[in-house]
Amino acid sequence: MSRLASGLQRLRRSSSQWEVLWSALASCGLVLFSQLAVAMVPRLVFIAAIVLGRLWRRFIGVAASAPLFVLFNILLLWGVYVFVIRRETSSLLDMLINAECALLLWGFYRILSGDPGIVACDSSYLEEAGCKDFVEAIYSSEKLPMLSRVRQCTWCKANIRGYDHHCPAFGTCIGQKNHRLFMALLTGFVVAESTYTMCSTKYITRCISSGTIRSENPVSLNIVISTTLFSILQVLWQIVFLMWHIYCICFNIKTDEWINWKKYPEFQMKEQPRSDSEVKFVNPYDKGMLCNIREFLKPE
16 A cells, blocks of 8 residues: 555645545546536537536646546446446456456556656766756766666656656656556557447447337436447547557657657767758667567566
């Protein structure tokens, strides 16, 4: 539990336990309200959900937590499946989707409480390299080989080895130590939400074809419809996001390096030695696809 507590400390700006509680309640409320909004889009409740989220933060002073929002969405999908959809599912598929949800919760806990690869550097090393601060040492990492591919997160100001990006959904940076877990979680979300969509679609189709749609609990049916639409939307962008990260792994480049390559000297190559010559991108870490994948799976 101490690891979970340390992970939760990274999700909040202050140390007040009441703020964490209110943030959790706000996240849970937004999950329920957004799912209701998706089920009632023709009534423009979706716009009301967005307005409500902004009002909570601006006037009430309570900001929802993205990781808790993700957590409550997992629990909601799992709950809707268990209490509404499960009776129409085969035993094999039932075991599969329950295992997927349980693994997602376990992986979510691990990435929330784990170390992404935080690097601490003693001031004596900075003086030896002639750098004023850690950021300067990172941008000129040839002065300190120990800081190779160490980047500073602009969101939480942490120095992460193998930094890829800061993930608001998981409330942590993605670095060398948790990048593989992040990829497993992202794949798990795609698989779990696709499985849920398949089960919920079968449930909705049965209700329509058997003529029992009017006898079903309207609240339960609306929640099934909303969670199905939500899962479809999630899968669409998650597949694109997953493909991008697979591309980065195959070519051994991080998201931050691809976006901010002009800040890192090792990615810059001048065609001519003149100062006004055009700077082109070059990836010094690309060792071939197979070697890049092997390095990702077993980093040095």
